[in-house]
Amino acid sequence: MTRAAPLLGALLLAAAAGLAMAQPPSGADRWDALYRPFPLPESGAAAGPFAPWPAPPGIAGALPPPIPGIGRPASPEEIAGWDIDVRGDGEGLPPGRGTVRDGEELYVQHCAACHGDFGEGLERWPALIGGRGSLNTDQPRRTVGSYWPHAPVVFDYIRRAMPYQAPMSLSNDEYYAITAYVLHLNELLPEEAELDAEGLRALRMPNRDGFVLEERPDTPDEACMQGCRQGRPVTVTMDSRRFVEPGSGSGFSEPQ
Structure with missing residues (x-):
């Protein structure tokens, strides 16, 4: 699956924890130059976004031998x-395999209490539908x-x-049915559809x-x-301390 991680999110998490961070390069070495799209193979069976990543330098590809005992x-x-x-x-x-109709009953039983009867979301639980065309606006809605x-x-x-409350407790057929219904709620499958692999x-x-693969130069292969x-x-x-006021009882009074 696509494993792109936005640079901004990583920086915000590190900043909130009070971690020391390197200053971004300047000139030709700006972040936008470093985080260039990952070069995908142009042909062959491995072409496309699921092509294997290059092996780290100095590693032949085989696992080290086991340690006896x-x-x-x-x-x-x-x-x-x-x-x-x-x-x-x-x-x-x-x-x-599972059908949209079977998925509706399973969704009502296992999912609607949090995600709403039609995937609209309830209270702090996320919505599963909507948001088309909103990702490039100031109020993006990330849904299925x-x-x-x-x-x-x-x-x-x-x-x-x-x-x-019980992940992986259903059968594969039931999970296919729920997935079919969620996709139907997003107008991606018709009501009479049956879904399989x-x-x-x-x-x-x-x-x-809508995703761009990156080389992730902030995580080098060499220790x-x-x-x-x-x-x-x-x-x-x-x-x-910019997020938790000192003395509030919710954090430390000094940076950790």
Whole structure:
């Protein structure tokens, strides 16, 4: 799935925690130059946004040999319990199918208490519908229909995280049905539709082309133990006291 992480969000989180951050470069080395789109392969089976990332320098690709007497190989059953992720291109989708009509009943039973009868959201729980055309405005609404780029990851998130009080407690058929109904609420599937892995792969989401892959130069592959600043000054740009008043009982009186 698309794994782009907005630079602004990372900076705000680091600032709120009172972390020291390097000053942004100037001139030709501005952030917008550093965060250039990731160069995708031009042809072949690996072309597209799900192409494998280049291996870090100095790594041949093989895992190091095990240390005798420490640990044991994981069994296929143990691996299967964790290997549940689904990529945006549908890789990893399990067998199963579900209809929009079945999904409506399941949605009312497991989802409507938080997300509303029609996906409109209740109180602090997020809406699942609406927001088309709002992402480039001053009031963007990130919903399944407006923001999510690939349909298979809608299934992936619902299965691994929902229902809120009992995630992964339903069958794959039931998760396909709920996913079908959520997509129907966003006018992406007709009422009589039945959904399976093939249908999810074929469904094109409205914001499919709204993400830009990045090389993430702020997370280098090589560990740095000394001289990491490379001559750049590092200062604290903000501390937590701007968000939590000292003495409020909700934080520390001094930056941590």
